[in-house]
Amino acid sequence: MTIISGSVAKQLIKGALLKENVDQQVAEYVAEGLTSTSLRGVDSHGIRLIHHYLAGVKSGRINPRPVYKIEKKMATAAVLDADDTFGHAACMEATRVAVEMAGEFGSGHVAVRNSTHFGAAAYYSIEIARQDMVGMSFTHSDSLIIPTNGKRSFLGNNPICFAAPVKNEEPFCLDMATSITTFNEIRRLRETGGTAPEGVGADSEGRPSTDPNQITMLTPVGGYKGYGLSLMVEILCSMMTGMNYGPHISKMFEKLENKRHLGQFVSALNISAFQEVDVFKERMSLLVNELRNEPTLEPGKQVMVADDPQKRNFARRSKEGIPVTEAELAQFRKLNETYKLNVELGS
């Protein structure tokens, strides 16, 4: 393992995107989204995705210069057609629209259509929470998890994300996939020769398996509850947007020339319409700190609240940089050369 600093990673990503004729604002959102996600320690959805995205721009999947269409039939409900651009940029635009509506009318909801992969859902919800609102963001994804009693994957690993501001610290944020584990974790186990825990995945016939080389599908978290939550997200992202659902969604890593036509959903609730914002944030601080001070069963363990690990990662990685493998660093060096970016990567 070696490291790359967040600012260097961001420069490289933005530079490469601009050289691929990606719109300035779109490139900024993608670079910021990927870099902040890696700084928060969510490596699966961070800077390593840039190579996949650049391939998507070159193959025609991702539109580098979108013209958004925003249809607002009612004061707090909009449909944003992303024109097949980066999900990061489209959903930051959706976030802006949702916050604007919530500022005037108390809430705002934007269904995003014709979008692509949007990285980590936390990027949008946290942005909303920083503006003293409750933020929610959802995306569907291609088929990966097996419905309860089923034998093949149907819905994606559809994440739920919810954020709210806290006094004297970054917002509370829950950003959870609806499977027990991620497919990235299965890949890591393949590489390290490990065994998957019981119950997290199944082989291509739908039979439970702990062999990461046999696992092709994942199990929903909490059985029918995770499956139900995944379906809830699917309804927001497919039915509210008109996009395809579950097995009809094109695969992320296949046929890069195909448009994804993904759907996303972003909501903002204006806290000041319900409670005094200062009181809300003060009480949030009491709540999360009371939890953090709860006694533990095992010494050395700690009760945390959602996003505490990400906040710790952010503090450390902002100083020390983002850990990457030698192969990943080499990919970034190549990016620097290919696009003649002249970014100083350090030794």
Next chain:
Amino acid sequence: MTIISGSVAKQLIKGALLKENVDQQVAEYVAEGLTSTSLRGVDSHGIRLIHHYLAGVKSGRINPRPVYKIEKKMATAAVLDADDTFGHAACMEATRVAVEMAGEFGSGHVAVRNSTHFGAAAYYSIEIARQDMVGMSFTHSDSLIIPTNGKRSFLGNNPICFAAPVKNEEPFCLDMATSITTFNEIRRLRETGGTAPEGVGADSEGRPSTDPNQITMLTPVGGYKGYGLSLMVEILCSMMTGMNYGPHISKMFEKLENKRHLGQFVSALNISAFQEVDVFKERMSLLVNELRNEPTLEPGKQVMVADDPQKRNFARRSKEGIPVTEAELAQFRKLNETYKLNVELGS
């Protein structure tokens, strides 16, 4: 086991409430909420609760004749002060307000304060979905589940409920508690001499236990994910309402003279502001039926979607009646006599 018909149960419940000077509309909502919940097979939150509620009215916990205060600072956000009445009635009023706002502005959100137990969350979300909107309803509850790494309960078993309309059938509805199992199930295991599955509960010292007589606290579903979802619901129900949180919430079955001061949160999203309602419902029907027809790993099993078991129960129990124990039936007979209701219970 014997049975009581839904209409008889509803008459008894409403009759007893009216004799306790409960407001006509409040009594109707409570009777309808409890009865429909039992017809749907959710016995833990159904008609058996009436005796507890009547005790709460007599002890002064529940206000039988509330005067609601509705504060609307913005077009789609309201705070409803329930004046300590039944959660069922207050949240049906909140549902009405949310749907009205959503009809005009695309969405509506009502934070309910100074409320009491509201029964099953599905009652409100389904009511919203029947009006061609996406419905969400949440309540917090007193401390019962242990946060990840902790040794004592902090948050309640806070449920998440989401409903959406489907063509040619009752709405899709996900209504899930954020623990793996319910405390009712633990009580049932105590009565039947059963053993709890590994990992669902802990004893009073926070140590994992499978002995239902030792279990006093529950484990969140999916570990930190269920814990995070419970915290999300707590934020909506405590922070948005100004009510107490987690361990500071008064206990449901203790000190019946104390007001509960519970918080709830109800949201409606107007589907027509996002997509054609007919198309939405048609596509919902395709989605849920495609899932129901998925192949299964084991013969005899079936892939279902959330609320399918409840819909089946409703169809059967509407014809055959609600199964109750002899002791429960005796309680209803006593209600009939005590309040001189003259309802014909059958043989």
